[in-house]
Amino acid sequence: MRILVTGSESFIGKTLISQLQTTGHEIIGFDSLEPTNPTYEFHQIDIRNPEINKLIPRNTDVLIHLAALSRDSDCKNKAIECFDVNVMGTLNLIKAAQLQNVKQFIFASSEWVYDKFIDSEEKNEDSEINIANHNSEYALSKLITESNLRQQYNSGFCNVTILRFGIIYGPRKSNWSAVESILNQVKHQDKVSVGSLKTGRRFVHVSDITRGIIHSFGLDGFNIINLSGNKINTLKDIIELSQEILGKKIEVFENNSNQISIRNPSNNKAKKLINWEPKINLKSGLESLLPYV
Numbered sequence: 605m606r607i608l609v610t611g612s613e614s615f616i617g618k619t620l621i622s623q624l625q626t627t628g629h630e631i632i633g634f635d636s637l638e639p640t641n642p643t644y645e646f647h648q649i650d651i652r653n654p655e656i657n658k659l660i661p662r663n664t665d666v667l668i669h670l671a672a673l674s675r676d677s678d679c680k681n682k683a684i685e686c687f688d689v690n691v692m693g694t695l696n697l698i699k700a701a702q703l704q705n706v707k708q709f710i711f712a713s714s715e716w717v718y719d720k721f722i723d724s725e726e727k728n729e730d731s732e733i734n735i736a737n738h739n740s741e742y743a744l745s746k747l748i749t750e751s752n753l754r755q756q757y758n759s760g761f762c763n764v765t766i767l768r769f770g771i772i773y774g775p776r777k778s779n780w781s782a783v784e785s786i787l788n789q790v791k792h793q794d795k796v797s798v799g800s801l802k803t804g805r806r807f808v809h810v811s812d813i814t815r816g817i818i819h820s821f822g823l824d825g826f827n828i829i830n831l832s833g834n835k836i837n838t839l840k841d842i843i844e845l846s847q848e849i850l851g852k853k854i855e856v857f858e859n860n861s862n863q864i865s866i867r868n869p870s871n872n873k874a875k876k877l878i879n880w881e882p883k884i885n886l887k888s889g890l891e892s893l894l895p896y897v
Contacts (some may be wrong), residue, residue, distance in 0.1 A: 605629045605630070605665040605666060605821070606629070606630045606632070606661055606663075606664050606665050606666075607624060607629050607630065607631055607632070607664070607665060607666045607667075607668065608631075608632045608633075608634065608660060608661075608664050608666070608667045608668065608706075609621060609624075609631065609632070609633050609634070609668045609670060610634045610635070610651055610667070610668070610669050610670055610671035610697065611634075611635060611669070611670030611671035611672065611674075611712075612633025612634060612635045612639070612644075612646065612670075613633070613635040613637045613638075613639050614635070614670055614671070614674070615772075615774065615776050615779065615810060616670055616712070616772070616810060616813060616814060617633070617635070617670050619774070619810050619811060619813075619814045620668070620670075620814040620817055620818075621633065621644060623811075623814050623815070623818065624818070625643065625644070627818075630645075631644040631645065632644065632645045632646070632647070632659075632661070632664075633645070633646045633647070634646075634647050634649055634651070634656070634659070634671065635648065635649075635671065636648065636649070636650045636651075636671075647659045650693070651669075651671050651689070651693040651694070651696060651697050652688065652689065652692060652693045652696055653696070654696065656696065656697065656700045657699070657700035657701075657703045657704055660700055660701065660703075660704040660706065661704065662704050662705060663704070663705050663706075663707065664701075664704060664706045664707065665707050665708065665821075666706075666707065666708045666710060666821055667697075667701055667706045667708070667709050667710065668710045668712075668817060669694060669697060669709065669710065669711050669712060670712045671689075671693070672689060672690050672693075672712070672745075673685065673686050673689050673690055673742070673745075674742075675742070675779065676716070676740055676741075676742045676743075678742070679740070679741040679742040679745065680740075680741060680742075681741075682741065683741045686741045686742060686745050687741070687745055687748075690742075690745035690746065690749060691745050691748055691749055691752070694711070694749045694752065694753075695752060698752070698753070698756055698761065701761075701762065702756075702761060702762075705762075706762055707762055707763065708762060708763040708764075708765065708821070708822065708823065709753070709761070709762055709763070709764050709765070710765045710766075710767060710817060710820060711749065711750070711753055711764070711765070711766045711767070712767060712769060713746045713749070713750055713766050713767060713768045713769065713828075714742075714743065714746050714768055714769055715768050715769065715770050715771070715830065715832060715867060715869045716740060716742065716743040716746065717733060717743055717746050717747045717750065717768060718731065718733060718768075718867070718869060719733055719734050719735075719737035719738060720734075720737055721866060721867050721868060723866065724804075724836065724866045724868050725868060726868045726869070726870045727868065727869050727870065728830070728869070728870040728872065728873060729768070729828045729829065729830060729873055733747065735747060750766050750828070753766060753826075754826060757826045758826075763823060763824055763825060763826075764825075764826045764827070765820045765823050765827050765829065766827065766828040766829070767816065767817065767820060767829055767830075767831050768828065768829065768830045768831065768832075768869065769808070769813055769831050769832075770805070770806050770807065770808040770813075770830070770831060770832030770833055770869060770871075771805040771806070771807050771808065771867075772807075772808055772809075772810050772813055773807055773808075773809060773810070773889060773893070774809055774810030774811065774889070774892065774893070775810075775892050775893055775895065775896045776810075776896060777896050781807065782805070782807075782839060782842065783807055783842055783886075783889065783890065783893070784893055784896070784897060786798075786839065786842045786843055786846060787842070787846045787849075787850075787890055787893055787894075787897050788897035790843060790846040790847055790850055790852060790854055791846070791850055791852075791897055792897075793854065794854055794855060795854060795855045795856075795857065796843060796854055796855070796856050796857070797856075797857040797858075797859055798839045798843075798856070798857070798858060798859065799839075799858070799859055799860045799863055799865075800839070800858060800860055800861050800862065800863050800864045800865070801838060801839050801840035801843075801856070801858050801861070802838055802839075802840065802861075802864045802866075803838060803839050803863075803864055803865045803866065804836040804837055804838035804839070804841075804865075804866050804867075805833075805836065805837065805866075805867050806832040806833035806834070806835065806836055806837070806867070806868060806869060806871070807833050807837050807886065807889075808831060808832055808833040808882055809882065809884040809888075809889045809892070811883075811884060812831075812882040812883060812884055813831055815880065815883070816829075816831040816874060816878070816880045817831075819874075819878040819879060819880040820878050820880075823877075823878065827877065829873055829874050829877060829878065830869045830870060830871050830873060830874060831871065831874055831880070832869045832870070832871045833871070833882055834871065834881060834882050834885075836866060836868055837886050841886060842886070842890070843856055845886055845887050845890055846890060848887075849887070849890055849891060849894070
């Protein structure tokens with residue numbers, strides 16, 4: 605297959621390409637950043653470039669769109685910049701994909717498109733989303749792009765797969781989630797402070813995310829799929845496993861025990877539709893981080 609990855613130099617992009625290179629697929633990477641000695645065809649280009657279609661091979665099998673302002677902090681109070689890249693940039697890429705007869709467009713969305721979770725309620729891809737409950741420019745940019753892709757698909761665009769990523773962690777030196785951050789604190793400090801120990805997410809390792817992307821290749825039609833962890837892991841779980849792995853006991857301070865935040869997006873559809881579920885549990889995932897914290 606001929607596979608094009610935007611955001612090829614991102615954390616997810618590099619992990620994905622590393623996996624793809626073991627499969628024999630033809631890989632093309634697009635990014636605004638230049639890689640060091642790429643081992644695949646690479647083009648340094650912004651997804652907003654109106655001539656990007658000239659670099660997309662005709663009849664590309666899969667276009668995986670990862671490029672974005674991908675952190676809430678990059679978008680907060682920067683609506684113009686956020687929507688210019690995440691919304692208008694994607695519309696430009698959709699147009700380019702149409703011109704080049706791309707067969708499948710895979711879009712990296714986020715579990716943050718879901719609005720309020722009540723207690724530990726589980727939400728799935730059919731759960732109603734109230735856009736009025738969102739105050740995150742990042743989440744809005746993903747949700748609007750999902751709607752744009754649905755509209756384009758209904759107007760004759762190629763097969764569209766929207767993957768709503770859970771909270772991703774993995775071996776990296778920056779842009780940490782709570783998983784990497786807590787392990788780092790346990791390793792280097794004698795005291796760790798958190799809000800509520802009961803706060804939890806369905807954290808998912810980056811290698812499982814990229815496997816999920818690959819499992820979605822060839823899907824027909826318009827599909828939205830959550831790629832999230834198998835269960836909720838709390839901050840308490842992360843602290844206790846970090847102490848076990850490091851052989852260390854620390855003091856833990858809970859600042860706001862009653863301010864519990866739980867996000868619980870189901871991954872049942874992924875299990876049924878693309879035969880995917882995470883393989884890396886929290887303990888194994890934490891162990892993979894040790895050289896980076």
